[in-house]
Amino acid sequence: MSETVLELNQVSKFYQKQAAIEDINLHIEQGEIIGIAGPNGAGKTTLLKIIAGLIPNFQGSLSLYQSQNKRQLEKARHQLGALIEAPAFFPNLSARQNLTYFAIQRQIKDETRIDEVLDLVHLNHTGNKKFKSFSLGMKQRLGIALALIHRPKLLILDEPINGLDPEGIIQLRQLFKSLAQNDNITLIISSHILTELESIASRFLIIDNGHIIDQFTHAELMERKKPVINIQTNDLARTVTLINAHYPTIKIELVEGKLQLVDFDIEPYKINELLVQQGLQVSAFYHQVYPLEELFMDIISKNRGQTSSVTSTTESEVK
Numbered sequence: 001m002s003e004t005v006l007e008l009n010q011v012s013k014f015y016q017k018q019a020a021i022e023d024i025n026l027h028i029e030q031g032e033i034i035g036i037a038g039p040n041g042a043g044k045t046t047l048l049k050i051i052a053g054l055i056p057n058f059q060g061s062l063s064l065y066q067s068q069n070k071r072q073l074e075k076a077r078h079q080l081g082a083l084i085e086a087p088a089f090f091p092n093l094s095a096r097q098n099l100t101y102f103a104i105q106r107q108i109k110d111e112t113r114i115d116e117v118l119d120l121v122h123l124n125h126t127g128n129k130k131f132k133s134f135s136l137g138m139k140q141r142l143g144i145a146l147a148l149i150h151r152p153k154l155l156i157l158d159e160p161i162n163g164l165d166p167e168g169i170i171q172l173r174q175l176f177k178s179l180a181q182n183d184n185i186t187l188i189i190s191s192h193i194l195t196e197l198e199s200i201a202s203r204f205l206i207i208d209n210g211h212i213i214d215q216f217t218h219a220e221l222m223e224r225k226k227p228v229i230n231i232q233t234n235d236l237a238r239t240v241t242l243i244n245a246h247y248p249t250i251k252i253e254l255v256e257g258k259l260q261l262v263d264f265d266i267e268p269y270k271i272n273e274l275l276v277q278q279g280l281q282v283s284a285f286y287h288q289v290y291p292l293e294e295l296f297m298d299i300i301s302k303n304r305g306q307t308s309s310v311t312s313t314t315e316s317e318v319k
């Protein structure tokens with residue numbers, strides 16, 4: 001049976017009358033992977049800090065594992081691990097020495113746990129290498145190891161994949177999925193890398209100007225996604241005429257010198273076939289699907305009162 005991890009009711013944080021976040025309501029169940037996306041300054045870090053207990057003064061109520069008052073909350077937060085901003089590691093100590101220091105400080109007696117977390121974040125091979133000569137990605141992974149060291153049930157990560165190389169990103173993606181699936185750990189992750197967030201999270205929160213302006217599960221994202229076909233030919237104007245004549249409901253836009261088709265309910269190859277049969281030279285034809293990125297842009301522009309980027313293009317506009 002699933003357990004409620006976190007409940008926020010009308011949570012707001014103001015800095016000099018300016019809201020960093022405002023009227024946030026949120027309910028999170030054990031085992032969920034929550035992906036938080038939002039533009040710079042949207043309020044993501046503020047929200048994560050409030051959950052982690054790093055901003056004690058805020059308006060509204062927060063309950064963590066059914067604990068609400070200050071004392072109970074302090075206890076409940078032992079179940080929480082967080083990587084928000086870079087932890088202060090000792091530059092002249094190795095990964096293992098740094099973790100040993102924090103383990104002693106946190107009264108973690110099980111020494112094997114240090115090797116376990118170093119294994120989990122793939123830093124077990126770094127030996128005597130000092131923290132100061134770690135790459136950004138290695139530093140980031142050591143921060144995650146530290147957040148995991150006391151076996152938290154809830155892990156909060158602010159931009160955890162920043163600065164990682166592709167291999168590091170893949171390793172962390174697998175780690176996050178395994179923590180949720182095998183260890184039933186709940187994760188709350190913020191990231192600007194939406195393609196990555198999309199492959200990790202089970203539910204998404206879109207934040208703008210301090211408000212949760214939309215939220216949806218992974219399955220709902222798939223329903224709302226808009227596939228796009230990109231086309232490049234030797235005669236874009238004629239391509240538009242042909243597609244408009246045969247498939248009048250398809251919307252076409254000119255983007256960076258190529259045509260983008262949305263709202264098509266036919267097999268893409270049929271469009272390609274049509275163009276080739278009509279003697280056009282099709283130099284590029286590819287199906288592009290970045291659901292979260294596309295939906296994110298739509299949601300943000302709608303929230304800011306801008307029109308959506310997709311409009312129908314006429315032949316004269318292309319010429």
Ligand SMILES: Nc1ncnc2c1ncn2[C@@H]1O[C@H](COP(=O)(O)OP(=O)(O)OP(=O)(O)O)[C@@H](O)[C@H]1O
Nearest residue numbers: 015019020021038039040041042043044045046047
């Ligand atoms: N300590 C502070 N004092 C004053 N204003 C603050 C403070 N911390 C955050 N803010 C303001 O609150 C708003 C939200 O900031 P926050 O760091 O939570 O956004 P964010 O979504 O994490 O941004 P980014 O993606 O750039 O990290 C911003 O306008 C920021 O300037």
